[in-house]
Amino acid sequence: MPLRVKLTLWYGSVLALILILLGTTLYAVLARELKDQVDQSLEEAATTAIRSLEQHGFGPFIQFDDLSSHFPELAVLDKFFQIFSPTGRITIQSPNVKSHDVPLSQTALETAFRGHATYESARFPGETLRLISVPIMYQGNLLNIVQVGTSLKPLEEALHRLLVVLLVSLPVALLASLAGGWFLAGRALRPVHAITEAAQKIAAGDLAQRLTVESTGDEIGRLAATFNDMIARLDASFRQVRQFSSDASHELRTPLTVMKGETELVLRRDRDCEDYKSVLESNLEEIDRMTRIVDELLFLSRADMGEVKMASAPVRLEELIEDIHGQASLLGQEQDVKVSLGSLDPATVLGDELRLRELLLNIVDNAVKYSKPGGLVEIALRTDQGMARLSVRDQGIGIRQEALGRIFDRFYRTEEARTHTNKGTGLGLAICAWIAEMHRGRIEVESAPGAGSTFTIVLPLAGSKA
Structure with a gap:
């Protein structure tokens, strides 16, 4: 079933239920209110009659006309009055009661002896009467029973007209609402159709396509924006995979070509x-290089799948730097590059010491590798606002600004780096970036061609909330 039909049916069902409940409640409340008004009117009329009797006394020769002359409210056209003796016999009766024979019910008589009023409804051919029977007590004895009644025919006719209006208007309102719901559902789902068509084109392989739904800020707009972001990430991922495959093939083909040729x-x-x-x-050298490439590829693959476990223990960075400085000095001697230590602030981080050692050693090795003979590599450590900033500064070939954003991509090497040395796989910085990220840190780079580079490893200190 199409979503548009489902939405319309759900909307219509809920609306029908609401209209039925609303109509039923309106009818019930209005009927109750009108009945209460009738009862209140009867009670007021009965009170007036009782007051008249109490003020003028009650005797066997008093006529209704005598009472109504002093109290004209007793002659209201829509009500009739009857006064019964304690035996239930009529003693006074208003003229407009002649059309009905309304005797005093046994229930009203028994209730009157207990001193309570009785509300009753009596059905006659063509109409229903509403009655109130109020006892007149004197020193605990029942003297008379005043009964006031009125026809409920006007009330029933009003309720009947209301019922007809509800039975006619509710279906019309429901049909009009369903038509409006169908129209609005179509308008609301129009962007979804556009998304579906665009998604079908994208599924055909054209990842360059994007949705052109207007950015309205509503759910559909956010869905379109999220969909576009997802496709952009997929496109970037596919491009990265293709580039990665091409670069990996190139890096592995070069040593194989050399080995085959020799x-x-x-x-x-x-x-x-x-x-x-x-x-x-x-x-053997080429085999070692390929082995290193495969090992690093395997490491990155396992890292992507979350299979590389990280220890979490306190690591004193100043001691780690001093230890690596000795190894870096030996590397520098082969390249005629001096490796020196700058200021070292005490700093402790939580992490995996082996991975942090690998991270720092890779950065220092690159600094030595791409330095010029007679150059200087300086390692320093300082703390700032809960972060340890471990910097490695060299005086090497430097990196162009447009290449800084790609140096952490897998297999990426600048032309200057390839020219300067044929060593390296292009995977070291990618591994370094991953290790820093796993330690909730990052690597910052400042560089200029011919002026050297500064790589800064930023890690949160132990106990900080960074």
């Missing part, structure tokens, strides 16, 4: 043992 060359004719040994050593 092996074919040395096998073309008989050579000395030294030539074979040289080729095998070269092949």
Whole structure:
């Protein structure tokens, strides 16, 4: 069933229930209110009659005309009066009661002896009468019973007209509301149709398509914006996967090409043992490089799937830096690069010491690798506002501004980096960024071509809420 039909049916069902409840409540409340008004009017009329009798006395020769001359409210056209003796016999009767024979009921007589008034309804051919029987007591004895009655025919006719109006107007209102609901549901779902058509085109493989639904700020607008964001992320992910596959293929093909070429060359004719040994050593270097690439790819793959576990223990960064400084100094000697220590503020973070060591060693290794001979690499540590800021500054080849946003992408290496050295896989900084992120930190980079780079690892101190 189409959503438009479902919405209209649900809307119509709820509205029908509301209209029925509203109509029923209106009818019941109005009927009760009108009946209460009739009862109140009868009570007031009975009170007037009793007051008249009490003031003029009651005797067997008093006529209704004598009472009504002093109290004209007793001659109201829509009411009739009767006065009964304690035996239930009529003693005074208003003229307009002649059309009905309204005797005093046994229930009203018994209730009158107990000193209480009785409300009753008596049905006669063509109409219903509403009666009130009020006792007149004197020193605990029943003297008379005043009965006042009126016809309920006007009330019943008014309620009948109301019922007809409700029975006619409620279905008309329901049909009009259903038509309006159908129209409004169609208007509300029109953007959904647009989303569906666009999604079908996107499903065909065109991830460049976007929804053009107006940004109204409502649920449909937010759905369209969320859908566009999702498609944009999918597009970026697919592009990254394609680029990753291309880069991985390139990085693995290069050492394989070198190995294949050198092996074919040395096998073309008989050579000395030294030539074979040289080729095998070269092949071993390329195998080591491919092994490193595969290991790093495996690590990143496991990290993406959440299979790499991180320890959480206090790590003193100043001690870690001093330990790594010794290893970095040995690396610097091979490149004629000096590695020095700057100011080291005491700083303790919660994390995995092995991963933090790998992170810092990768950054320092890159700083040494891309430095010029005779250059300087400085490692410093300071604390600021609950954060540890571990910086590694070099005087190397630097990085272009347009490349700074991509240096943490997998397999990405700038042309200057490839020219400067053929070492590296392009995965080290991606691993560093992941380790920093897992420690609720980040890596900041400042660089300029030819002026060197400064990599700053920002980590929250132990006990901070960063």
